[in-house]
Amino acid sequence: YIIMPADLEQGKIVGTLIYGANVIKVRGNYDNVNKLCTEIADKYGWAIVNVNLRPYYGEGSKTYGYEIMEQLGWRAPKHIVVPMAGGSLITKIEKAIKEFVKLGLIDKADTKLHGAQASGSSPITTAVKAETDVIKPVKPKTIAQSIAIGNPADGYFSVRSISSTGGWAEDVTDDELVEGIKLLARTEGIFTETAGGVTVAVTKKLIEQGRIPKDESIVISITGNGLKTQEAVLDKLEIPRVINPSLKEFDAIMEEKMAGVI
Numbered sequence: 001y002i003i004m005p006a007d008l009e010q011g012k013i014v015g016t017l018i019y020g021a022n023v024i025k026v027r028g029n030y031d032n033v034n035k036l037c038t039e040i041a042d043k044y045g046w047a048i049v050n051v052n053l054r055p056y057y058g059e060g061s062k063t064y065g066y067e068i069m070e071q072l073g074w075r076a077p078k079h080i081v082v083p084m085a086g087g088s089l090i091t092k093i094e095k096a097i098k099e100f101v102k103l104g105l106i107d108k109a110d111t112k113l114h115g116a117q118a119s120g121s122s123p124i125t126t127a128v129k130a131e132t133d134v135i136k137p138v139k140p141k142t143i144a145q146s147i148a149i150g151n152p153a154d155g156y157f158s159v160r161s162i163s164s165t166g167g168w169a170e171d172v173t174d175d176e177l178v179e180g181i182k183l184l185a186r187t188e189g190i191f192t193e194t195a196g197g198v199t200v201a202v203t204k205k206l207i208e209q210g211r212i213p214k215d216e217s218i219v220i221s222i223t224g225n226g227l228k229t230q231e232a233v234l235d236k237l238e239i240p241r242v243i244n245p246s247l248k249e250f251d252a253i254m255e256e257k258m259a260g261v262i
Contacts, residue, residue: 064098
C-alpha cells in the first residue's frame with residue numbers, strides 16, 4: 001500500500017498508480033500520513049518503507065553521496081547544498097563522505113553541508129539560525145510539498161551534520177523557489193520540481209551572503225523532475241497567446257512586443 005497526502009501533485013499520483021500500486025490518499029500533510037502509517041504498521045504487522053524508520057532507505061540514499069564523489073573524480077566538493085524535509089538525506093551524505101575517507105577512496109574531506117528549506121516549512125533552518133538542536137514542529141504551508149515536513153524525524157541529526165561540517169541552513173519563499181526553478185531551466189536546461197527550486201534559490205542566497213565563495217566547488221542537489229509538480233508553477237508562468245494560422249496575426253504580436261506592450 002502507498003499512503004500519501006490527498007493534495008499531492010497529480011504527476012506523482014499518476015506515476016504511482018501506473019505501476020498498479022494500492023494507493024490511499026489521506027486528508028492531511030506528510031506528518032499526518034507518517035503518523036497513520038506507524039499506526040497501520042503496528043496493527044497489521046507491516047513494515048514501513050520510510051526514510052526515517054527503515055535502514056534500507058537511508059543506506060540507499062547514502063549512495064547519492066558516493067555518486068557525487070565518484071563523478072567529481074574521486075574527490076569531495078567544498079560545498080553541498082541539500083533540500084531538507086525529514087532531514088535524513090543530508091545526514092547520509094555526511095556518512096558517505098566519512099566512509100569514503102575511512103576506506104581511503106578519497107583524501108581527507110572538508111566539505112561543508114548546507115541545508116535548504118521552504119520558508120513555509122522550515123523547522124530545521126530555524127533551529128540552525130537559532131544555534132540550537134531543538135526542533136520546534138510547524139504546520140507546513142508551501143507549494144514545495146515534497147519537502148513539507150513540519151516535524152522532521154531526523155531534524156536533530158541534520159542540524160548536527162550542518163554544524164559539524166561548518167555549513168549553514170537557509171530558507172526561501174515560494175516566489176523565490178519558483179524563480180530558482182526558472183533560473184535552472186534557463187541556464188542549465190533542467191526542469192526541476194519544487195524541492196530543486198528551493199535548493200537553487202538557497203544556493204543563490206548563500207552565495208550572496210558570502211557563506212559560499214563563488215570560486216569554490218559547489219554541488220547543488222536537484223532531487224526531482226519538474227514534470228511531477230507542474231501545478232505548483234503553472235500560475236506563475238506567462239499564458240501563451242492563441243492565434244489563427246495567420247501571418248498577419250503573428251505580425252501583430254511582434255509589433256506589440258517591439259512596442260513594449262507585451
